[in-house]
Amino acid sequence: MSGSEKHRDLRFVVIGAGMAGILSGIKLQEAGHRNVTIYEKADRIGGTWRENTYPGLTCDVPSHSYTYSFEPNPDWSRYLPPGAEIQDYFERTTRKYGVDKLIRFNEEIVSCEYRHGRWHIETRNGTRDEADVVIAATGVLHVPRYPDIDGIDDFEGAIFHTSRWDHSVPLDDRRIGVIGTGSTGVQIVSALSTRVKKLVHFQRTPQWIMPVENPEFTEEQKEAFRNDPELLKYMQNEPQYLANVERFTNAIVEPDSPAMEEIETIVRDYLENSVRDPELREKLRPSYRAACKRLIFSPDFYEAVQRPAVEVELGGIDRIEAKGVRMKDGTLHELDVIALATGFKADQFMRPMNVVGRHGVELNEVWGDTPRAYLSISIPDFPNLFMLNGPNGPVGNFSLIDIAEHQWHYVSQLIARLERGECAEICATHEALEQFDRDRIAAAKKTIFGSGCQSWYLDARGVPATWPWTQERFYQAMAEPDYTAYELVTRPGSSVESPRQEEVL
Ligand code: NA7
Numbered sequence: 001m002s003g004s005e006k007h008r009d010l011r012f013v014v015i016g017a018g019m020a021g022i023l024s025g026i027k028l029q030e031a032g033h034r035n036v037t038i039y040e041k042a043d044r045i046g047g048t049w050r051e052n053t054y055p056g057l058t059c060d061v062p063s064h065s066y067t068y069s070f071e072p073n074p075d076w077s078r079y080l081p082p083g084a085e086i087q088d089y090f091e092r093t094t095r096k097y098g099v100d101k102l103i104r105f106n107e108e109i110v111s112c113e114y115r116h117g118r119w120h121i122e123t124r125n126g127t128r129d130e131a132d133v134v135i136a137a138t139g140v141l142h143v144p145r146y147p148d149i150d151g152i153d154d155f156e157g158a159i160f161h162t163s164r165w166d167h168s169v170p171l172d173d174r175r176i177g178v179i180g181t182g183s184t185g186v187q188i189v190s191a192l193s194t195r196v197k198k199l200v201h202f203q204r205t206p207q208w209i210m211p212v213e214n215p216e217f218t219e220e221q222k223e224a225f226r227n228d229p230e231l232l233k234y235m236q237n238e239p240q241y242l243a244n245v246e247r248f249t250n251a252i253v254e255p256d257s258p259a260m261e262e263i264e265t266i267v268r269d270y271l272e273n274s275v276r277d278p279e280l281r282e283k284l285r286p287s288y289r290a291a292c293k294r295l296i297f298s299p300d301f302y303e304a305v306q307r308p309a310v311e312v313e314l315g316g317i318d319r320i321e322a323k324g325v326r327m328k329d330g331t332l333h334e335l336d337v338i339a340l341a342t343g344f345k346a347d348q349f350m351r352p353m354n355v356v357g358r359h360g361v362e363l364n365e366v367w368g369d370t371p372r373a374y375l376s377i378s379i380p381d382f383p384n385l386f387m388l389n390g391p392n393g394p395v396g397n398f399s400l401i402d403i404a405e406h407q408w409h410y411v412s413q414l415i416a417r418l419e420r421g422e423c424a425e426i427c428a429t430h431e432a433l434e435q436f437d438r439d440r441i442a443a444a445k446k447t448i449f450g451s452g453c454q455s456w457y458l459d460a461r462g463v464p465a466t467w468p469w470t471q472e473r474f475y476q477a478m479a480e481p482d483y484t485a486y487e488l489v490t491r492p493g494s495s496v497e498s499p500r501q502e503e504v505l
Contacts, residue, residue, distance in 0.1 A: 008421050013121055013131035014038040015112075015350060017103050018047020020137035020388035020404040022090060023068065025099035027408050031415075037131075038099070039123065041108035045094050047139045049087040052184075054165045054339070056191025057083030058214070060183065060297040061399045064235035065242075068093065069405055072232040074225030080214045080297075113356040114383065117424060117491065133415060136387045137404075138353075140395065141344035141456070147179060150319040151326075159320075159338040162188065169337055173197045177325055177333060179317070180341030181207045182456075183294065186301045188339055193304035200311045200333045202325065205454070206283065208267040208290040211274075212297040245398045249471040252291060252396060255448040264290045274302040283314050288453035295397050346456040346465070347371055349390060357382035367391075369460035374428030374436050374485060375477055376467070377411060383425035383489070384418065386411040392440060394467035394474050395457070406478040413481055423488035432485035443468035 012033060014024045017040035028036045044050050059066050063076035066086065071093050077085060094100050104127075111122040112134060121129040144161040146152070152159065158169040162184045175198040178185050186209070189201050217225075225232045251259035267290045275281040284305070305312055316328040324335040347369055355363035361381045373379050376393035377386055388404045388411070389395075395403075414426050441463055444450055449457045449464035459465040467474055 008132070008419055009035060010132040010415070010419055011130065012036040012133050012135065013109075013119065013129060014102075014135040014137055015109055015353075016040060016047060016137040016139060017045040017094070017099075017105075018050075018137060018139050019090065019401055020139070021045075021047070021135070022094050022097075022099050023401075023404055023408060024135045024137055024388065025094075025102050026068075026070075026097045027412065029098065029102075031412065036102050037129065038103045039107045039109050039121070039129075040103050040105050041124075043105050044091075045100075045103065046087045046090050048141065049083055049090060051142065051163045052083055052165075053167070054162045054184065054188050055171070056187035058187055059083065059086060060212070060397060062238070062241055064232070064238065065399050066401060067236060068401060069236065071096075072225075072229075072236050074222055074232055076217060076222075078214055078216045080212070109353055111354045111356075112350075112385075113354075114358055114385075119385065132384060133418065134385045135411070136350045136385060136390065138350040140349065140389055141346060143345040143348045143352075144340075145343045145345050147340060147342045149179075149317055152320050154322050155320050155324075155335075155338060156322045157324075157336045157338065159340065161340045161342070163344070165339075171195060171337065174336040175324075175334060176200075177202060177335040177338040178341055179325075179338065180343065181205065182341060182343055183296050184343070185339075185341030186296050186298055188341060189310065190298060190300045190304040193307045193310050196309055198309055198311070198335075200313050200325070200335065201305065202313050202317060203283070204316075205293075206286045206314070207293060207296050208286050209270060209301050210263070210267055210290075210295050210297045211270045212299055214299045246471060248291075248397060249394075252448050253443070253446075253468065253470055255289065255446070255451055260289075260291065260448060263295070267295075270302070275306065277306070280306070280312060283312050286453075289448060289451045291448045292451045292453035293455040294395075294457065297397065343456055347391075347459065349387070355382065355385075357385075370465070371459075372433065372437055372465075374433040375410070377407060378414075378426075378428040378486070380428050380430045380433055380487070383427040383487075385427070386414060392437075392465060392467060394471065396466070398471070403474075406475060410478040410481060414486075417488070422490075424491045425489035426486055428485055429487050436485075440468055 012028055014021050017038050021038050025038050059081045062079055063081040066081055067073050073089055107123040107127055109121055110124050113120045119131045119134045144163050158166055160166045172195050174196060176192055176196050177200045178188050179202040181203045192199055247259045251257050251263060275284055318326045318328045325333045349371055358381045371391040373387055373390045373392060376390045388407050389400055417423055444464040447464055447468050457464050457466050
């Protein structure tokens with residue numbers, strides 16, 4: 001920025017030191033911003049990858065694609081990265097870019113209020129702060145959803161949600177129950193099937209499984225990645241993988257396309273050809289379309305459930321008792337450990353934080369149980385607050401890092417206008433959000449996610465809450481803001497004058 005331009009020295013608060021918060025820290029520093037604090041509720045960075053440590057934890061996006069574009073990693077051990085390696089990667093990257101110095105750990109923001117042109121922040125410990133700009137990088141799936149099953153507190157063994165895994169509990173040669181068949185339950189069953197005395201997988205709803213190989217990278221390959229930046233770049237943008245993602249995301253939007261038919265054929269054939277016992281095969285056969293729920297990629301789930309120690313239980317759970325899980329038909333599965341792989345409340349985002357925008361507008365009231373945001377980034381009446389991986393953004397079987405980077409590219413342009421003093425406040429207009437929401441909902445109902453199944457992609461009304469258009473359309477939308485969708489407020493001469501003196505552009 002040239003010295004002749006107006007330049008506001010903005011103060012930034014980033015909420016959360018997960019993948020998107022670290023990205024924000026790196027990008028803000030890169031843009032020359034020095035007045036940045038990242039508040040993190042826990043004592044370590046990592047978000048999802050800090051909280052989830054269950055056996056078998058693996059990302060279903062290929063390792064080299066699950067990196068920041070500017071920070072490739074030659075050392076991934078396998079095609080699909082184990083969770084602990086991802087956590088290491090983020091920790092290394094945080095240190096390398098000096099983002100660790102920006103983070104205040106063990107500081108959970110409980111309140112974030114916009115008053116007199118600034119965000120006023122308070123943490124659970126009573127720390128107070130102020131910011132011109134807040135970046136909400138709080139993640140999507142961070143509030144565990146505990147199942148509403150009677151007697152859960154009566155169980156005498158160990159019981160925990162998969163994102164709160166208790167590593168002090170022994171698993172080898174014990175009787176384990178896993179409730180839930182999302183990616184988490186499937187990965188845990190695969191990992192434990194060879195270690196346990198007995199494993200009961202409670203499936204309320206079976207899942208379609210997409211076969212995937214997960215080979216290790218050899219030392220020679222890793223050496224080649226280390227010595228050849230071009231090769232590493234190629235791995236990050238591996239054409240076949242990118243083509244698959246594009247084809248897959250297009251298929252989501254067009255459920256009757258040949259691409260979706262192909263996906264359906266692959267998962268059906270995989271089931272037919274992998275599960276020998278016809279009775280078990282029928283137990284594992286979903287009654288809804290492939291990719292309606294988030295597709296599960298697994299190299300070994302079908303193999304795992306056919307091991308002698310594993311039992312797939314499709315019956316309804318009546319209650320949990322001291323000794324185990326009682327089914328509706330009266331059967332009791334006696335267990336030592338129960339892992340609740342029952343997912344997350346996907347409508348929380350920065351909540352339970354109390355976020356109050358202009359004129360006392362409360363986010364909790366605005367959102368209720370259907371959170372929404374213009375292009376997933378901005379909410380009317382909540383100026384200078386921008387979200388990464390907020391509601392209505394793309395989620396699916398692809399890298400959320402890539403999504404967050406595109407969102408950052410967009411947000412950085414809004415920040416630049418504030419920095420240049422072109423406006424003091426910027427947020428989406430009500431009209432822009434309403435129009436976006438109408439278009440989004442109309443499109444969402446036609447996606448495969450809306451084709452008749454229950455999943456965390458659906459909002460409280462049963463409408464898919466995710467980005468309902470192609471990946472290409474998302475990239476186009478993130479290239480440059482359409483400022484007619486924004487309210488830009490100037491306060492001539494001062495950034496902290498009373499809202500009464502606002503002049504709306
Ligand atoms: P998911 O994908 O939300 O899966 C939760 C699973 O738990 C799913 O199979 C549910 O069955 C099951 N569930 C939930 N409540 C109950 C009760 N009360 N009784 C029995 N079964 C229940 O969560 P994950 O953690 O596996 O994955 C979340 C995301 O993390 C994943 O998509 C990736 O993006 C990473 P249902 O299908 O609703 O019948």
